[in-house]
Amino acid sequence: MRILIVEDERPTAEDIRDLTKELLGDKAASIHIETSLHSALDFLSRHAIDVLLLDLNLNERNGFEILKQAVARSFHTIIISAYSDKAVEAFEYGVLDFIPKPYNLERLQTAFDRLQDSYALDTRALKYLSVRKFGSIDVVPLKDVKYFKGANVYTELHLTGGAVEVYDKSLKSVKKLLPRSYTRIHKSYIVDIRRIRKIFSFGGGRYEVELEGRDKLPVSRSRIREIRKQLDLAEKEE
Numbered sequence: 001m002r003i004l005i006v007e008d009e010r011p012t013a014e015d016i017r018d019l020t021k022e023l024l025g026d027k028a029a030s031i032h033i034e035t036s037l038h039s040a041l042d043f044l045s046r047h048a049i050d051v052l053l054l055d056l057n058l059n060e061r062n063g064f065e066i067l068k069q070a071v072a073r074s075f076h077t078i079i080i081s082a083y084s085d086k087a088v089e090a091f092e093y094g095v096l097d098f099i100p101k102p103y104n105l106e107r108l109q110t111a112f113d114r115l116q117d118s119y120a121l122d123t124r125a126l127k128y129l130s131v132r133k134f135g136s137i138d139v140v141p142l143k144d145v146k147y148f149k150g151a152n153v154y155t156e157l158h159l160t161g162g163a164v165e166v167y168d169k170s171l172k173s174v175k176k177l178l179p180r181s182y183t184r185i186h187k188s189y190i191v192d193i194r195r196i197r198k199i200f201s202f203g204g205g206r207y208e209v210e211l212e213g214r215d216k217l218p219v220s221r222s223r224i225r226e227i228r229k230q231l232d233l234a235e236k237e238e
Helices: 010-027 037-046 064-070 084-092 105-116 171-175 224-237
Strands: 002-006 030-034 051-054 076-081 097-100 128-133 136-141 145-151 154-159 164-167 182-186 189-192 196-203 206-211 216-219
Touching (some): 002 037, 010 030, 010 105, 030 037, 037 064, 064 076, 064 084, 064 128, 064 136, 084 097, 097 105, 128 164, 145 171, 171 189, 182 216, 182 224, 189 216, 196 224
Parallel strands (some): 002 030, 002 051, 076 097
Antiparallel strands (some): 128 136, 145 189, 182 189, 206 216
16 A cells, blocks of 8 residues: 655654554555645655545645645545544545544544445545546536446546546545445446436346436346345335
C-alpha cells in the first residue's frame, strides 16, 4: 500500500507515519510526507498512491482545494483534521473516513479497516462525484447517475441526461463510497436498487433488469436472488 500524508506540522505528520507503520507493517510499501498544498499536488502529479491521509488546514489554506482534486482520482482519501464541522461535507465529496483530532491508534485502525468494507454507512456516503475533465474538476451529483459501469481501472458514470463521464476509480473502489441501496448486479454494473422497475428472465440463467427510463442491464445469475430480496425490502420500506 502506497500512502501519502499531507500535514503542515512535521511532528504531527511523522507521528501519523509512525502509527501507520505500526498498524500496517509490511502492508505499507511506502509512506511519504508532504507539508504544503503545492508540494502535495506536485507529488500526486508524479506518483501513484493508494491512500491519502489529508489535513484540511494546510498553512491556513483550505484543504478542500486538494480534497476535490484528490477524490477525483483512483486512490481513497482519509481526512485527519481538527475541523470536525467539515466532516459532513467531506463525506459528501467521497472521502473514505474522517478522523477528528486528537487522533489515536484505534481510530486510525478503524479508518484503515474501512478499506475492506463493501459499502459506506448511509450517514457517511457521498453525494457528489468529482470528475477530472479537460484539466479541471467537474462535480456530478450522485442523484444524476443512472448506473455505474466498470471500464477496466475506471468507472463510467451513465447520467440521466444521456451523457457518460469517466470516473478515475475502479468499480470496486466506488462501491465502498456508495450507500447501502447501491448494489452490484453484475461484475460490470452497480445500480441504486430503487431505480429498478422490472426483472426479466430469459431462461438458461440469463437475466436483465429494467431501470427508470427503460435502460436494460444484465444481471449475474449469482446475484439474482439477492437482488430480488433487496427489491422486496425496498418496496416494504416505501
